[in-house]
Amino acid sequence: MAILNILKDTDPTLRKTSREVADITPRILTLLDDMKDTMRAANGCGLAAVQVGVLRRIVVIETEESGYIELINPKIVAYSGRQQEAEGCLSVPGRWGITDRPMHVTVKALNRKGEEITLTGKDLLARAFCHELDHLDGVLFTDKAIRMLSRDEIEEG
Numbered sequence: 001m002a003i004l005n006i007l008k009d010t011d012p013t014l015r016k017t018s019r020e021v022a023d024i025t026p027r028i029l030t031l032l033d034d035m036k037d038t039m040r041a042a043n044g045c046g047l048a049a050v051q052v053g054v055l056r057r058i059v060v061i062e063t064e065e066s067g068y069i070e071l072i073n074p075k076i077v078a079y080s081g082r083q084q085e086a087e088g089c090l091s092v093p094g095r096w097g098i099t100d101r102p103m104h105v106t107v108k109a110l111n112r113k114g115e116e117i118t119l120t121g122k123d124l125l126a127r128a129f130c131h132e133l134d135h136l137d138g139v140l141f142t143d144k145a146i147r148m149l150s151r152d153e154i155e156e157g
């Protein structure tokens, strides 16, 4: 287990497209464990492998409602509704913006055993699915934000 360095938004690696995982090797399992530790150490609710410099389609998410989730090769298969809420990113520290996201999102992915899983999230989890999957295609929330929050708005919480 290790805490990995999280790339910041000026790093060009964050703009690259991640590749699918063909085999869930011991190395991939170690990466998942390290991503979990890294996300928790940074108090984040999601982390994509590209953020620790590994261009693989792997995401970890942890919210109070969902608990800890690992997604390998995730795809959005359904979405509905709409929400406009504040979003941040461990690669964009101290900045928050309002994004326009679906309220409900269903993803298909593999778990660490290579089994296909289907998960549906709403509210924060739906945003997290969209946000983390965007990372796999080199997209940051700052690209999509309707507007960024001012310092005063962030301080007011």
Ligand code: CO
Binding pocket: 088, 089, 090, 091, 131, 132, 135
């Ligand atoms: Co992010």
